[in-house]
Amino acid sequence: MAQAYFNQGLHEKPARFEHFFRENPNYGDHRAGYCVNAGLNTFLDWLKGAEPTTDDINYLRDLSGSSGSRLFGTEFLDWLSNRDPFSELTVRAVPEGRIVHPNEPVTVVEGPLALAQLVETPLLNHINYQILIATRAARIAAAGEGKLLLEFGMRRAHEKGGNSGARAAMIGGADFSSNTAASRMLGYPPKGTHAHSFVQAYLALGKSELEAFQAFARAYPDDCILLVDTVDTLHSGVPNAIEVFKELRAEGHEPVGIRLDSGDLAHLAVRSAKLLNEAGFPEVSIVLSNQLDELVLRQILEQIRSEAPDYGLELEALIERLVYGVGTRLITSAGDSSLGGVYKLVAIKKGRDWKPVLKLSETPEKVPIPGRKNLYRLYDYRGRATADLLTAPEEEVHEQRSLFLQHPYREQSWRELSPEDIGEVEPLLATYLCEGKLLREGETMEKFRERCQNDLQRLAPGVKRVLNPHYYHVSISSKIWELKQDLVQGYGN
Amino acid sequence: MAQAYFNQGLHEKPARFEHFFRENPNYGDHRAGYCVNAGLNTFLDWLKGAEPTTDDINYLRDLSGSSGSRLFGTEFLDWLSNRDPFSELTVRAVPEGRIVHPNEPVTVVEGPLALAQLVETPLLNHINYQILIATRAARIAAAGEGKLLLEFGMRRAHEKGGNSGARAAMIGGADFSSNTAASRMLGYPPKGTHAHSFVQAYLALGKSELEAFQAFARAYPDDCILLVDTVDTLHSGVPNAIEVFKELRAEGHEPVGIRLDSGDLAHLAVRSAKLLNEAGFPEVSIVLSNQLDELVLRQILEQIRSEAPDYGLELEALIERLVYGVGTRLITSAGDSSLGGVYKLVAIKKGRDWKPVLKLSETPEKVPIPGRKNLYRLYDYRGRATADLLTAPEEEVHEQRSLFLQHPYREQSWRELSPEDIGEVEPLLATYLCEGKLLREGETMEKFRERCQNDLQRLAPGVKRVLNPHYYHVSISSKIWELKQDLVQGYGN
Numbered sequence: 014m015a016q017a018y019f020n021q022g023l024h025e026k027p028a029r030f031e032h033f034f035r036e037n038p039n040y041g042d043h044r045a046g047y048c049v050n051a052g053l054n055t056f057l058d059w060l061k062g063a064e065p066t067t068d069d070i071n072y073l074r075d076l077s078g079s080s081g082s083r084l085f086g087t088e089f090l091d092w093l094s095n096r097d098p099f100s101e102l103t104v105r106a107v108p109e110g111r112i113v114h115p116n117e118p119v120t121v122v123e124g125p126l127a128l129a130q131l132v133e134t135p136l137l138n139h140i141n142y143q144i145l146i147a148t149r150a151a152r153i154a155a156a157g158e159g160k161l162l163l164e165f166g167m168r169r170a171h172e173k174g175g176n177s178g179a180r181a182a183m184i185g186g187a188d189f190s191s192n193t194a195a196s197r198m199l200g201y202p203p204k205g206t207h208a209h210s211f212v213q214a215y216l217a218l219g220k221s222e223l224e225a226f227q228a229f230a231r232a233y234p235d236d237c238i239l240l241v242d243t244v245d246t247l248h249s250g251v252p253n254a255i256e257v258f259k260e261l262r263a264e265g266h267e268p269v270g271i272r273l274d275s276g277d278l279a280h281l282a283v284r285s286a287k288l289l290n291e292a293g294f295p296e297v298s299i300v301l302s303n304q305l306d307e308l309v310l311r312q313i314l315e316q317i318r319s320e321a322p323d324y325g326l327e328l329e330a331l332i333e334r335l336v337y338g339v340g341t342r343l344i345t346s347a348g349d350s351s352l353g354g355v356y357k358l359v360a361i362k363k364g365r366d367w368k369p370v371l372k373l374s375e376t377p378e379k380v381p382i383p384g385r386k387n388l389y390r391l392y393d394y395r396g397r398a399t400a401d402l403l404t405a406p407e408e409e410v411h412e413q414r415s416l417f418l419q420h421p422y423r424e425q426s427w428r429e430l431s432p433e434d435i436g437e438v439e440p441l442l443a444t445y446l447c448e449g450k451l452l453r454e455g456e457t458m459e460k461f462r463e464r465c466q467n468d469l470q471r472l473a474p475g476v477k478r479v480l481n482p483h484y485y486h487v488s489i490s491s492k493i494w495e496l497k498q499d500l501v502q503g504y505g506n
Numbered sequence: 507m508a509q510a511y512f513n514q515g516l517h518e519k520p521a522r523f524e525h526f527f528r529e530n531p532n533y534g535d536h537r538a539g540y541c542v543n544a545g546l547n548t549f550l551d552w553l554k555g556a557e558p559t560t561d562d563i564n565y566l567r568d569l570s571g572s573s574g575s576r577l578f579g580t581e582f583l584d585w586l587s588n589r590d591p592f593s594e595l596t597v598r599a600v601p602e603g604r605i606v607h608p609n610e611p612v613t614v615v616e617g618p619l620a621l622a623q624l625v626e627t628p629l630l631n632h633i634n635y636q637i638l639i640a641t642r643a644a645r646i647a648a649a650g651e652g653k654l655l656l657e658f659g660m661r662r663a664h665e666k667g668g669n670s671g672a673r674a675a676m677i678g679g680a681d682f683s684s685n686t687a688a689s690r691m692l693g694y695p696p697k698g699t700h701a702h703s704f705v706q707a708y709l710a711l712g713k714s715e716l717e718a719f720q721a722f723a724r725a726y727p728d729d730c731i732l733l734v735d736t737v738d739t740l741h742s743g744v745p746n747a748i749e750v751f752k753e754l755r756a757e758g759h760e761p762v763g764i765r766l767d768s769g770d771l772a773h774l775a776v777r778s779a780k781l782l783n784e785a786g787f788p789e790v791s792i793v794l795s796n797q798l799d800e801l802v803l804r805q806i807l808e809q810i811r812s813e814a815p816d817y818g819l820e821l822e823a824l825i826e827r828l829v830y831g832v833g834t835r836l837i838t839s840a841g842d843s844s845l846g847g848v849y850k851l852v853a854i855k856k857g858r859d860w861k862p863v864l865k866l867s868e869t870p871e872k873v874p875i876p877g878r879k880n881l882y883r884l885y886d887y888r889g890r891a892t893a894d895l896l897t898a899p900e901e902e903v904h905e906q907r908s909l910f911l912q913h914p915y916r917e918q919s920w921r922e923l924s925p926e927d928i929g930e931v932e933p934l935l936a937t938y939l940c941e942g943k944l945l946r947e948g949e950t951m952e953k954f955r956e957r958c959q960n961d962l963q964r965l966a967p968g969v970k971r972v973l974n975p976h977y978y979h980v981s982i983s984s985k986i987w988e989l990k991q992d993l994v995q996g997y998g999n
Contacts (some may be wrong), residue, residue: 014700014701014703014704014722017700017704017721017722017726018726018727020721020725021721023711026707026711028707041534042549049826056666072690076695076696077695078726078728078729079728079729079762080728080729080759082728084729102973113904114935121975126707130701130703132662133701134660134661137660137661137662138660138661138663138665138668139665141661141662142662142663142664143665167627167630168627168630168631168847168849169630169631169634169635169664169672169844169845169846169847170631170632170667171635171637171663171664171667171668171670171838171843172548172631172632172635172636172664172665172666172667172669172670172671173666173667173669173670174663174664174665174666174667174668175631175664175667176665176666177664177665177666178664178665180633197565202569202570203569207507207510208623208626209865210507210523210850210851210863211507211510213851213863213864213865214511214516214519214521214619214851214854214863216863216864216997217851217853217854217856217861217862217863217864218516218519218854218856218861219856219861223676228510228513228514229507229510231510231513232509232513233510233571233577234573235571235573235575236571236572236573236577243865243867244997261708267574269572275867275868276868286618311836341844341846343842345664345838345844346843347842347843347844349840350838350839350840351662351834351836351838351840351841352662353662354661354662356661357703358703358706358707360709360710361707361711363710363711363712368710368711368712369710370703370706370707370709370710371706371709372702372706372736373737374768375768375769380520417515433734470921481622495544502739504709
């Protein structure tokens with residue numbers, strides 16, 4: 014496409030592409046009511062090194078088509094070899110960690126048509142996956158009622174994608190990852206436990222589970238988490254762990270926890286807590302793992318709430334000590350393994366005017382919202398986010414005026430907010446790259462995580478429901494509605 | 507775990523780990539009857555560079571635990587910094603491209619306990635994902651009846667994992683990928699088409715779909731595939747494509763194809779074929795894309811078979827010209843986004859003896875088969891693979907003797923094959939890494955693809971069914987059965 018544009022002299026025409034997704038993830042038996050933005054800075058880091066190398070150009074020069082002749086002409090390759098998308102593209106975006114919704118621009122790229130087109134696949138590749146995982150992490154963290162959440166998924170991740178997945182999981186609500194490389198990159202300590210094989214090796218050598226635990230405790234006296242289900246959780250694992258914990262305490266160390274990885278996790282958590290309490294360890298963590306996700310966690314907590322009283326356990330103290338190790342179902346977003354994010358041309362400059370671009374579809378909800386747009390979030394007086402609004406660039410949007418909110422494709426569906434209804438109007442898009450300069454001071458993991466938690470607090474509880482969440486409204490201004498209708502009328506003529 | 511082993515002097519004990527998966531992928535409404543092995547050489551390439559760097563060691567040295575003191579001791583780090591897993595581990599494996607089944611060793615690692623343990627996550631990360639994708643590609647290629655299959659998934663892939671995914675897809679049956687970086691790495695030409703935005707840009711600039719097509723055709727006169735559904739497939743796209751194809755032919759070029767990306771793909775393929783035939787282009791390809799997978803392809807082909815006669819089209823010629831562009835659902839294995847492959851300690855050496863290692867589970871099918879094992883594939887006299895057999899290292903297995911095939915956990919389920927029943931006995935595990943030497947001459951993509959097709963031909967049709975496939979038998983010898991029973995009796999004592 015870049016070469017065809019080049020040949021026609023269209024390659025340098027200013028163009029605007031918008032990245033958005035049409036639907037929240039749908040996991041089959043449940044679905045998300047919102048998404049968490051993530052991956053932007055990973056994409057920008059990639060973009061910084063995206064200038065084609067001499068090797069890249071030579072590779073393209075050597076590609077031949079069906080007839081055996083070269084696919085790419087010398088003039089096009091000469092042009093391409095002197096182009097740097099990083100210095101020529103402008104990127105505006107919703108900041109990482111912010112809550113985002115379907116059909117609104119999450120990432121906006123403006124620049125020469127051919128260059129802006131070339132970054133489509135890398136942008137979608139970097140950002141779609143991280144939004145998918147940050148969103149899943151936020152849901153799992155919510156279902157786990159905010160208790161410590163560890164990302165455990167590298168062995169089942171889609172190869173190197175697991176590193177970005179760990180990053181995204183931490184933006185969405187995971188507290189640590191067992192992925193050492195990703196943790197190192199992010200500046201967080203990796204957190205994990207030992208595997209069954211540690212105990213099995215001892216057993217095979219004629220030693221005992223207790224000896225295995227003692228060996229592990231001696232290596233990590235202040236960070237000792239013992240996996241207690243290799244032999245028999247309640248009759249061997251927990252009693253042996255307690256013995257080792259007592260030895261640790263006698264030597265001046267405090268044990269950290271036990272991990273349960275099989276069987277009825279809720280029941281075993283209750284029974285283990287009882288044994289640990291009786292032995293004087295009411296504080297050590299109980300780490301749960303094994304195909305956890307938001308639905309499993311909800312059920313585990315429900316069962317714990319029902320079983321704990323039978324064993325005379327104080328419910329809140331028990332839940333407080335839970336830690337979740339979540340692997341496969343988080344890092345691959347089991348049930349819906351992709352975010353359908355797209356990157357669409359929405360406007361192109363002809364002379365001094367931006368021409369809005371339309372793509373019709375048989376289904377009205379698939380018609381992208383054309384033209385250059387601004388994006389605002391509207392809050393009510395309680396500070397709840399009530400809708401996101403897309404407006405034309407020339408429209409003024411602020412707290413002191415009434416706002417007309419039009420449904421993107423149902424004409425009869427609209428509402429008007431008077432200034433009394435509006436607590437705050439917040440522009441969501443910020444400039445991250447302009448004229449070769451990255452504008453992202455203070456973009457840290459702590460900041461992303463804080464943004465996510467802030468936005469979640471301001472989201473209506475109905476939208477946050479794990480099951481059957483309420484739809485959040487993304488509206489367009491009447492100006493955008495009219496623009497769209499005009500374009501639809503004249504389409505293809 | 508490595509440090510705890512080191513502290514106890516167990517780190518250098520020879521150990522054997524086996525990588526296997528317990529179940530074929532289950533996509534919810536359908537499931538696989540076999541898997542295609544892939545990812546081994548990608549893992550071996552990683553292993554070649556796995557020796558810890560000074561930076562790595564310094565990073566570990568700086569990690570501190572809860573108490574603030576260092577997690578890793580100097581002696582352990584000194585030992586680790588002089589260890590190279592590549593030169594100390596032996597890797598035996600089923601070759602890439604071969605069909606593999608649940609509960610049999612796909613990859614086997616032997617070497618010092620601590621080092622063999624350290625490569626668990628990288629091995630699983632590299633190989634699980636590629637098996638998942640190679641398997642899905644084989645299923646989609648089969649459902650597409652062997653017509654050209656293009657991998658289109660990078661924009662929805664799990665970030666960089668998409669590169670290995672493209673590789674795995676090609677092992678399993680995809681013919682080319684639109685992923686330029688992966689294609690370049692594999693030495694295959696990348697194949698793709700243009701996007702809707704190409705036509706939209708022309709429309710927005712006041713030009714026409716026809717002019718867009720002409721521009722694209724001029725850039726790629728011998729490789730011209732036109733996306734015909736931006737405006738109206740049958741009333742604009744295909745007629746405009748035909749006009750451009752005629753112009754190309756008049757200039758001595760042959761057009762390659764059209765692409766359909768929305769609407770009723772089967773119906774539009776039939777109608778487009780009719781128009782193309784009438785215009786004198788009965789050979790140009792019809793590329794189908796849009797959320798394709800094996801079930802969608804089956805339904806499309808079924809509908810084409812039912813509709814084509816109504817339009818007087820010759821069925822086989824129509825099916826012959828189809829090309830499938832398969833993206834999201836292949837590269838993320840939608841429906842089952844992970845392979846549950848595990849890496850289990852199965853034996854450890856004590857003195858001169860290998861001690862088999864067991865891991866009990868409440869569910870008998872989750873008890874891994876203990877001990878060092880060989881793996882054979884048995885063929886009948888028609889050349890069909892009839893079962894895979896796990897035997898103890900000292901057992902002799904060949905065509906001239908009867909073989910006892912025991913179900914891995916149902917005692918009463920066994921059969922005996924006499925020499926007359928056995929056409930061929932084939933050992934499946936080959937040595938790939940030994941004493942720092944890679945033994946993989948002739949391991950090329952062509953070879954992997956050929957192995958896959960050969961194995962698929964020798965697999966029973968029932969096992970290959972897309973829906974509700976028959977189970978393939980993986981059996982153990984009576985010697986392995988007895989070993990397992992002995993270990994279960996004495997477990998944990």
